[in-house]
Amino acid sequence: MNSEIIEKLKWRYATKKFDASKKLSEEKLNILKEAFNLTATSYGLQPLKMLVISDPETKEQLMPFSMDQPQVRDASHVLVLCIEDKITPEYITQHFDRVEASRKTSRNILEPFEDFLVTSFSEKLPEEISLWMINQAYLAMGNLLTVCALVDIDACPMEGFDPEKYDELLQLRKIGLRSVLVLPVGYRAHDDEFSEMKKVRRGVEEVVIEID
Numbered sequence: 552m553n554s555e556i557i558e559k560l561k562w563r564y565a566t567k568k569f570d571a572s573k574k575l576s577e578e579k580l581n582i583l584k585e586a587f588n589l590t591a592t593s594y595g596l597q598p599l600k601m602l603v604i605s606d607p608e609t610k611e612q613l614m615p616f617s618m619d620q621p622q623v624r625d626a627s628h629v630l631v632l633c634i635e636d637k638i639t640p641e642y643i644t645q646h647f648d649r650v651e652a653s654r655k656t657s658r659n660i661l662e663p664f665e666d667f668l669v670t671s672f673s674e675k676l677p678e679e680i681s682l683w684m685i686n687q688a689y690l691a692m693g694n695l696l697t698v699c700a701l702v703d704i705d706a707c708p709m710e711g712f713d714p715e716k717y718d719e720l721l722q723l724r725k726i727g728l729r730s731v732l733v734l735p736v737g738y739r740a741h742d743d744e745f746s747e748m749k750k751v752r753r754g755v756e757e758v759v760i761e762i763d
């Protein structure tokens with residue numbers, strides 16, 4: 552086990568109080584953007600987008616729609632993980648256009664899988680597709696949390712917000728998106744008492760089952 556990684560994961564915590572005067576550098580932000588884009592997704596379809604909000608007024612306006620949690624106001628940036636409104640056959644085709652262009656794979660080879668996905672998505676209920684997309688957003692959040700820890704960025708994963716109000720304020724429906732998760736990122740305030748608290752976990756022995 553690489554103990555350095557474990558130390559980093561112990562260092563991270565759901566930050567309750569950010570130092571509003573400390574801002575993430577472009578370099579750090581770029582790491583988060585790349586990490587988001589590199590997240591593994593089911594079929595590689597990436598049915599996600601991420602908003603990166605630094606505008607102080609917008610962050611302030613989000614606070615009442617976030618159960619008054621001050622993290623969205625005080626964090627350097629607020630990342631909002633969004634899912635697509637719907638997955639159309641064109642959306643799937645665009646993915647295969649990218650595969651063809653990136654890997655120079657002939658379309659004949661890709662077509663059976665492309666057709667399978669177009670058919671399979673056309674047979675799913677909209678709610679099933681939404682749930683599938685939401686699962687991908689959680690995966691991206693997990694990836695971002697780990698990357699944040701590795702590069703010394705503080706973060707607070709948040710489900711405690713009103714997605715409909717966010718969508719309205721940020722005009723997400725106009726661009727075919729729906730908010731799913733919020734991740735304020737930045738630097739912890741020196742007096743955030745939560746940073747000193749011991750981790751509460753069930754214990755490796757309890758959560759891991761080995762079948763030898």
Ligand SMILES: Cc1cc2nc3c(=O)[nH]c(=O)nc-3n(C[C@H](O)[C@H](O)[C@H](O)COP(=O)(O)O)c2cc1C
Nearest residue numbers: 563564565566567620707708709710711712750751
């Ligand atoms: C999906 C998800 C949603 C969460 N929502 C909130 C939230 O709205 N506000 C908050 O302060 N913490 C939130 N948390 C933080 C958890 O309470 C926290 O991660 C958990 O208690 C473990 O503590 P640690 O992350 O500090 O180790 C959320 C965590 C996850 C993974």
